[in-house]
Amino acid sequence: MRHVDVVVIGAGAAGMMCAAVAAQRGRKVVLIDHAEKLAEKIRISGGGRCNFTNRRVTQENFISANPHFARSALAGYGPDDFLALIKRHGIAWHEKHRGQLFCDHSSEDIIEMLRRECDQGGVDWCMPCAVTEIVRAETNQGVEYRLATDQGPIHASNLVIATGGLAIPQLGATDFGLKVARQFGLKVIEPRPALVPLTFETSTWLPFAELSGLAIEAGISTGVGKKTQSFLEDVLFTHRGLSGPGILQISSYWQPGEPIVLDLAPGQEMAAMLIEAKSGSRQQLGTFLGTLWPKRLAEQWLGEDAAKRLADAPDRFLKDLGQRIQAWSIIPNGTAGYKKAEVMRGGVDTKGLDQRSMQAKSVQGLYFIGEVVDVTGWLGGYNFQWAWSSGVACGRSL
Ligand SMILES: Cc1cc2nc3c(=O)[nH]c(=O)nc-3n(C[C@H](O)[C@H](O)[C@H](O)COP(=O)(O)OP(=O)(O)OC[C@H]3O[C@@H](n4cnc5c(N)ncnc54)[C@H](O)[C@@H]3O)c2cc1C
Incomplete structure (x- = not known):
């Protein structure tokens, strides 16, 4: 049985960013994903060149039942911060129309960068791994999340859900995050395909x-x-x-x-x-x-x-x-449905989350980041920016 400070479920854009930040701050982090291959959505994004952010990011570029929710995370970690990170990793990029920023070479550069950032903090990778049950217990030492997985039990003081949205089920998208939200009494804004024909x-x-x-x-x-x-x-x-x-x-x-x-x-x-x-x-x-x-x-x-x-x-x-x-x-x-959609609209209701940390207001130690949250970006790099910003906000607060 492993006992750690943080378990992040979902090693996509938001999950890797959050795990790297938390681990580099000294937290013991396990990062779980059920997929065989790491970060498939980053790989196929932007026609294989990942439109990783946009020069101009404002709250108007996002759709949510609470349009102000994203502001704090975006202000705490914006496009310039992400550009500084990719510069540090020597990744070449270029600007396309309307401020959209793409890799010169390949989306693989972004995946490798995040993998290295996680490794630098000593993140413990657990994939492919299926989580079959989550139980929350209050112990003398505080809150504990007990996960049953096909790789054995994992216990953690904090649980971060970064399992993304329902778009492209053929790449392993699931409603796992929405189910966890409901299990712990959080409201879900009805999900719908978005950025879709x-x-x-x-x-x-x-x-x-x-x-x-x-x-x-x-x-x-x-x-x-x-x-x-x-x-x-x-x-x-x-x-x-x-x-x-x-x-x-x-x-x-x-x-x-x-x-x-x-x-x-x-x-x-x-x-x-x-x-x-x-x-x-x-x-x-x-x-x-x-x-x-x-x-x-x-x-x-x-x-x-x-x-x-x-x-x-x-x-x-x-x-x-x-x-x-x-x-x-x-x-x-x-x-054209989730099979052709780029993202999911709706998701975990932001009313139930703290906008600085992404922690559930009513469930200590439980966090939701990235696309599973009811924050949907426009086409043009905004969805990844939300994944980076919410991942960092959470990682810093853990
Ligand atoms: C074709 C396409 C192109 C896109 N291009 C762009 C673009 O250029 N720019 C942009 O900003 N956005 C783009 N997007 C949107 C962007 O990919 C997503 O918004 C972003 O990846 C969301 O990040 P996330 O970390 O929340 O989720 P994801 O990156 O989807 O990661 C979620 C992870 O959770 C894992 N997971 C799911 N269920 C489970 C489970 N039950 N157990 C364990 N693990 C699980 C998945 O395997 C996955 O690795 C594109 C999307 C698509 C489909």
Whole structure:
């Protein structure tokens, strides 16, 4: 039987960071993971180059039932701190659009760096290892977490849950963390796939399915009034619906049954442009729009109207068409699900956690970090930044 100060379950981004920080501060740490291979999500992230953070990180880049919760951890350990760490390890990186930072070489660099940081602190690795039971006991020496595992029992004064979200179950994602939260009476905000493609009824999508593979920049929004959220990003047509960075971003805000609204000519005054282009024009509508969009999008989107001559179209029709192009409202019938999602929205309710340490307010010695917590970042390196920040906040407080 092993007896340690801290057991961290989940050797992903948040778990390794937390274990390294706690161990380097002198804590005796065991890091458990059920996977054969270390940190698969880091490995596949950012197309194999890991978009490990973003230059500009604010609380607005995160979604949570309590939008202020992430602030303290992000302030305590931000993008510059992580950059200093990768500089120390000699990892080359570069900036892509919108402040997104990627490894020059490979995501493996980040995994190796975290592995070395853990080894430097003397973290005791336990993987692959399945935890079958967790019992909390109050002893004369204080609180003790007694874990039954297929590698034998492990007892610890502190238990950190870093088992991530439900996205990509084929890589070993489980609801373990959510179950532990419920076991100890913590509330869970309903989990949902996020940063995920959106799908449409087959009949609605039939005319657009042929556009599969086509991408254009669009304005995308959802929600009403103060709750409207918008992005200006690329949108990709697929056989079943829409994907691409703009759709992934809006998917995290989309509520089932609600429409998403696309502006297919961002920054233009389409109605005025169409009416102005009409005079003296011999062009068909499809040909005219084909100068702004890929030709097959113009033809497919306009349908029968593609053959209409611009000069013959009444101003009212063109005004209405311009408005439809800039506010194309469509209702998804769902998402492509956890198999295709990058992250899980929802998770352990932050109301039950201390924002400085990530400790459960009502359960001494129990901590939740990373994606299992109800803090979901935008696309662009924000989810890893949350994993680093929450991992460090917890590691420092242990
Ligand atoms: C395809 C893809 C690309 C992504 N790209 C990016 C990107 O470029 N930038 C970005 O910021 N974010 C990206 N993300 C999101 C990012 O990977 C996650 O938000 C991040 O890894 C969460 O860190 P975590 O430590 O909380 O969980 P994870 O990194 O998922 O780690 C959780 C660990 O817990 C283990 N585990 C799960 N259940 C159990 C159990 N029952 N027992 C023991 N161990 C268990 C898992 O094996 C895993 O090792 C991407 C996600 C995907 C799916």
